[in-house]
Amino acid sequence: MERAIAVVHGHTLDKLEELLDWAWSDLVSPLRLEAVLPGGMSNINIRGRVGDSAILLKVPSLLPPFEENPYDRLFDVSTYLADAGLVPAALRVGRLEDNEMTPFIIYEFIDGERHPSLQDFSLGDLVALKTVRHTLSELSPPGVPTFRTALDYVESLFSRVSVVIDRHSPVESEVRDAVAEFLRLGDRLREHAEGIEDWSVKAMHGDLHEGNLIFSHGRAYLLDLEECAIGDPRIDLAYLRVQPTEYHNESLLLSLLDGATYDSIRPLEPLALGFAIGWTLERLVLLVSDRVERNATSGYTKDQMLSYVNTKLREFQKGLST
Known part of the structure; x- marks a missing residue:
């Protein structure tokens, strides 16, 4: 299979295979990396195989130094939730024996169906997702x-x-302006949050969008658990609605997923929108500060990310005004 990117963190995919063989010394079959996948802004995702088993390698999209391994906690969370059948199994975590001690994590690769929009979900998909959400909410990762x-x-x-702004103060005026506007709206979001009394203190995914869901054989699997937390699972539903660049009236579908009226989800929309903006601003600041591996494959340019942030800031301000 053709390899889309020749070099990741200074290594060819052939060299990565060699380094992983050293790090995963008890492999019974050779590890073969096949293709770098388009994907998120936090990780570089590389599909591969170990014998007949499909795997997914993740390495950071950020440049070194790597003082801590960000995947250690993720491995523990993934292992716990995989035992409940909610996520692909985490197979290995560690560091490559290169100059930067690059962290990595390896998952089983589930070849399933993904949807670009919530409106593309079948009834079976909605039922599977509702089941996964309910199961997650009853656990303690x-x-x-x-x-x-x-x-x-x-x-x-x-x-x-x-913290990101303090470490990497952006020099570009458009990015600085977007950050300043977001921080300016902080007091209004805090005031809104203080008025939310219905808060379940249960497990949530934390970054639940269509790209972090895969459906296979009648089951839903959750991907990318970096933001998993104990909070309120309805945040995930609010995020499903407000995170896309353009969204439609999906309140009925979200109500079906939650088993309640959308009135209980609506107050959490400003929080979910705030997360979408803040998360993207973090990555945007790191991008313009040259902290992102040049072969990271999210596909989003600075201008696209800035346009998204500014669009969501307008929605954010409007939402806090109603």
């Missing part, structure tokens, strides 16, 4: 952050963005 109130969730969001 290890080592994930806990937000005991909506305000805790909001404070954590703005703290994260502030």
Whole structure:
């Protein structure tokens, strides 16, 4: 199979195979990397095989140094949730024996169906997703952050963005303006969050969009669990609606997923929208600060990310005004 990208973190895919063979010393079959997949902004995803088994390798999209392995906690969370049948199994975590000690994690690769929009979900998909969400909400994934109130969730969001800004102050005026506008709206979002009393303190995915769902043999699987937390699972439903660049009136579908009226989900939309903006701003600042591996495959340019942020900021401001 043709390999879409020749070099990742300074290594050819052939060299990555060699490094992984050293790191995964008890392999019974050779590991073969096949193709770099388009995907998220946090990881570079590389499909491969170990014998007859399909695997997915993830390495960071950010450049070194890698002081901590960001995949250690993710491995524990994934292993716990895989035992419940909610996610692909995590097979290995560690560091490559290269100069940067590059972190990696390897999952089983599930070849299933993905949908570009919630409106493309079949009734069976909705039932499968509802089942997965309910099961997740009753579990206690290890080592994930806990937000005991909506305000805790909001404070954590703005703290994260502030840390990235302090470390990598953007020099481009358009990016600085977007960051300033987001931080300016922080007090209004905090005030909104203080008024939310219905907060379940249960497990949620934290970054639930269509790209982080895959359907196979009548089951739904959750992908990319970096944002998994104890908070309120309805955040995930609000995020499904407000995160896309353009969204439609999907309140009925979301109500079916939650088993309640959309009135209980609506107050969480500003929080979900705030997360979508903050998360994207973090990546945008890192991108313009040259902290992103040049072969990262999210496919989003600076201008596209900035356009998305500005569109969502307008929706954010409108939502906080109603």
